[in-house]
Amino acid sequence: MSAIQFPAPDASILSRRAEIVAALARLVAPESLVTSEDELRAFETDALTAYRRMPLAVVLPSTTEEVAAVLRACHAMGVNVVPRGAGTSLCGGAIPQEDAVVLGLGKMNRVLDVGFADRTMRVQAGITNLSISAAVGAEGFFYAPDPSSQLACTIGGNIAMNSGGAHCLKYGVTTNNILGVRMVLVDGTIVDIGGDAMDAPGYDLLGLVVGSEGQLGVVTEATVRILPLAEGARPVLFGFDTSEQAGAAVAAIIGAGIVPVAMEFMDKPAIEICEAFAKAGYPLDVEALLIIEVEGSDAEMDAALARIVAIAREHGVRTVRESKSAMETAAIWKGRKSAFGATGRVADYICMDGTIPTGQLPLVLRRMDEIVKSYGLRVANVFHAGDGNLHPLIMYDVNDPEEARKAEDAGNDILKLCVEVGGCLTGEHGVGIEKRDLMRHQFTQADLDQQMRVRAVFDHGWRLNPAKVFPLDGRWTPASEAA
Amino acid sequence: MDAGERGGVSAALLPRDEAELVAAVAAAAAAGTPLALEGGGTKAGIGRPAQAERSLSTRELTGITLYEPSEMVIGARSGTPVALVEATLAERGQMLPFEPMDYRPLLGSEAEPTMGGVVGANLSGPRRVVAGACRDSLIGVRMVNGRGEAVTSGGRVMKNVTGLDLVKGVCGSWGTLAAFSEVTFKVLPTPETSATLVLHGLDDARAIKALSAGLGSPFEVSAAAHLPGTVERVPKTLLRLEGFADSVAYRAGRLRALLAPYGSSALLEAAQSAVLWRSIRDVTFLAEPRGEAIWRVSVAPSRAAAGVAAILDAAPARHLYDWGGGLVWLALPAAGDAGAAVVRAAFAGTGAHATLVRAPAEIRAVVDVFEPPAAPVRRLTAGIKASFDPRGIFNPGRMYAGI
Numbered sequence: 001m002s003a004i005q006f007p008a009p010d011a012s013i014l015s016r017r018a019e020i021v022a023a024l025a026r027l028v029a030p031e032s033l034v035t036s037e038d039e040l041r042a043f044e045t046d047a048l049t050a051y052r053r054m055p056l057a058v059v060l061p062s063t064t065e066e067v068a069a070v071l072r073a074c075h076a077m078g079v080n081v082v083p084r085g086a087g088t089s090l091c092g093g094a095i096p097q098e099d100a101v102v103l104g105l106g107k108m109n110r111v112l113d114v115g116f117a118d119r120t121m122r123v124q125a126g127i128t129n130l131s132i133s134a135a136v137g138a139e140g141f142f143y144a145p146d147p148s149s150q151l152a153c154t155i156g157g158n159i160a161m162n163s164g165g166a167h168c169l170k171y172g173v174t175t176n177n178i179l180g181v182r183m184v185l186v187d188g189t190i191v192d193i194g195g196d197a198m199d200a201p202g203y204d205l206l207g208l209v210v211g212s213e214g215q216l217g218v219v220t221e222a223t224v225r226i227l228p229l230a231e232g233a234r235p236v237l238f239g240f241d242t243s244e245q246a247g248a249a250v251a252a253i254i255g256a257g258i259v260p261v262a263m264e265f266m267d268k269p270a271i272e273i274c275e276a277f278a279k280a281g282y283p284l285d286v287e288a289l290l291i292i293e294v295e296g297s298d299a300e301m302d303a304a305l306a307r308i309v310a311i312a313r314e315h316g317v318r319t320v321r322e323s324k325s326a327m328e329t330a331a332i333w334k335g336r337k338s339a340f341g342a343t344g345r346v347a348d349y350i351c352m353d354g355t356i357p358t359g360q361l362p363l364v365l366r367r368m369d370e371i372v373k374s375y376g377l378r379v380a381n382v383f384h385a386g387d388g389n390l391h392p393l394i395m396y397d398v399n400d401p402e403e404a405r406k407a408e409d410a411g412n413d414i415l416k417l418c419v420e421v422g423g424c425l426t427g428e429h430g431v432g433i434e435k436r437d438l439m440r441h442q443f444t445q446a447d448l449d450q451q452m453r454v455r456a457v458f459d460h461g462w463r464l465n466p467a468k469v470f471p472l473d474g475r476w477t478p479a480s481e482a483a
Numbered sequence: 484m485d486a487g488e489r490g491g492v493s494a495a496l497l498p499r500d501e502a503e504l505v506a507a508v509a510a511a512a513a514a515g516t517p518l519a520l521e522g523g524g525t526k527a528g529i530g531r532p533a534q535a536e537r538s539l540s541t542r543e544l545t546g547i548t549l550y551e552p553s554e555m556v557i558g559a560r561s562g563t564p565v566a567l568v569e570a571t572l573a574e575r576g577q578m579l580p581f582e583p584m585d586y587r588p589l590l591g592s593e594a595e596p597t598m599g600g601v602v603g604a605n606l607s608g609p610r611r612v613v614a615g616a617c618r619d620s621l622i623g624v625r626m627v628n629g630r631g632e633a634v635t636s637g638g639r640v641m642k643n644v645t646g647l648d649l650v651k652g653v654c655g656s657w658g659t660l661a662a663f664s665e666v667t668f669k670v671l672p673t674p675e676t677s678a679t680l681v682l683h684g685l686d687d688a689r690a691i692k693a694l695s696a697g698l699g700s701p702f703e704v705s706a707a708a709h710l711p712g713t714v715e716r717v718p719k720t721l722l723r724l725e726g727f728a729d730s731v732a733y734r735a736g737r738l739r740a741l742l743a744p745y746g747s748s749a750l751l752e753a754a755q756s757a758v759l760w761r762s763i764r765d766v767t768f769l770a771e772p773r774g775e776a777i778w779r780v781s782v783a784p785s786r787a788a789a790g791v792a793a794i795l796d797a798a799p800a801r802h803l804y805d806w807g808g809g810l811v812w813l814a815l816p817a818a819g820d821a822g823a824a825v826v827r828a829a830f831a832g833t834g835a836h837a838t839l840v841r842a843p844a845e846i847r848a849v850v851d852v853f854e855p856p857a858a859p860v861r862r863l864t865a866g867i868k869a870s871f872d873p874r875g876i877f878n879p880g881r882m883y884a885g886i
Contacts, residue, residue, distance in 0.1 A: 117695040118783045162644045176619045191859040198809045199781040201836035201854040203864055204618055207651020211644050231701045251553035257576055257672035300730045355640040358554050389642040427642035442645055446632040451647040457866030
């Protein structure tokens, strides 16, 4: 695919590569600097693998001070920097540029401090999402946001993208679970934002940093909230004859005052793909599947599930399967959590991430099917039903450039549809390069200019992850203000 | 008709729709007229005294613009009374999750608090420990920046990472960045019932340990406060449970057993519990005498009691704790610096920050009302102010001198 443009590399930077690499070599240990073509190859893309760019060099610092030194040097030399966690971004948020240095935080993966009494934990930015929970699980705590990539993705990346997950209906997304960060600004200044108190003083800078896609600074440490694990968690699986029925059941459950910890929707193609992979016992004779999970003691879960099952029956549920064991629970979730991987075994796919008002679900599913069919492609849908976050997986053949272009066009049409019905372009993956050129469908120029003015407060020269988020044309700079 | 012309020359600007709001701000920006931005004006006494020539109130921008109970979302124009939004939600068994406090008892103001004011102050109440702050429930803002441009951030869906999250940036900015036109929140079902476990006679440090044990348990404590001997004859340590009746009863039993080492406990039922938590939310315990200064300290709970002890050693203070000890309210004599030096020294190096929420204007003019930021944060703060409001027309100097 080549539809998405990158800025042309700065020839003067490329010609100074040796000098830039030499400067970086003075700042970090030899094993922390990657310059050979073979080794750089590992960093040329992220999870948006259709796009690749070889970076100028990759630096893998071990301390905040090293990050600051690298940023200070790059700033002085006029070199762009692309921060990177585990490289699991689905929107191309970590894809390099030929004239940019990649700053990888993977070596900074330690737990620094745990405060069980305050329910907080300080970690380095390169720690994986799952490792945070693993470090406090024995004491009965966990870190709540749970993106599907949680085994690999880092908290620094989660902060950059404001990642969500299946359980954010109850626990919120990354921005609701971070109390503070240590961050290095583009000029190498180290700044602490927020802290370990529940409210931070002054403007909510932390709220701006979370979800800023590595454009405001490089986060090196984070203070996260940890929460007590529930006594237990148990899903129920429902099969419905129509997605309308499934959607109505979700609305009725919320209407009854029940907020389950997760409500996940899958359509028929997704059910078939995931069942073939995970052997989770999903029903194959239904059009829509819901996984609804509740938490609490056994008695509380029994009571909550009884209410939920009664509501589902009022909405014509065809299949009801309550998990009776930890193994069954794991199997039910394995199917859902492996949806992306399972689809990848069947076909190449691009994963979309729009959000819609949940009441628009039947309309959007119908229109989406029409859109994808009009391009001669297939789509499977997984969907966070409680919050309206859609993940259509558009299947295509990566070796067929024509089909690849169609898949991208179909995806763009779907995201425009999400905006038209009152939703947004991205619910939890981020804009990156993938949705950058659609931003004007959601925002006016005044909206984007205000965002870019705030961005410029942190990085007026567009040095940090500059190819992402904002359309390449019409970018606001302090100079455009003067004009 | 121009919003500025109704009601005389020096009267408040009272735009009735977004277009009038845009026009009023654009005119003020062109003339360089500093504006005191407000909703109902119930919190006008918070902050450094305004250096504004005129006030612009959004209180006539009213009305609920969107309410979808099944999607758990409500939107309202910024001047909509909080009471109307809460009543509308209550009709469908829903609520604002963050339990916004009402500053009127503490500040002695009487007008109608608005939704825009809630956002401007990032107002949150006792449920903040589990449901997050106002900023965590706020999902969309329509606003007018200091250039007189209408700007939208976020929207009506609760999962949205499209672009820079200006929603968070303007929440809690005390009217210094933008005039809100419309605000949208995610909401939650109102719990069927609630109950409050009460422990008696604990000192501050031990009380906060009990609150931490409760909040760290799986029993979903939805509020945790301590009323010490300076406000109650016998100190009371309070933990609230909310939900379906059978679940609340079960968790109350388990929580009692867990907290048995802290002494015997009593259980308040729903009606008593509601009255008590409203008083804690609104800090009515410290409202009188009116002449005292009120401080609000945000701190990690484990460091709260030591800071308070240092203050009590140095000054005649009364206090209480909410948010499991993470929020300390203090009343101190409103003389000299209203206790600023004592309060800030007591919490120095703890990562806490203190805000002077009630004091005579002459004290607020010379004392740092909001915690002074470190140099790099101050630079960013000044930059963000300029990015929204380059001519400095919105509540100039309310948070920090020169910003």
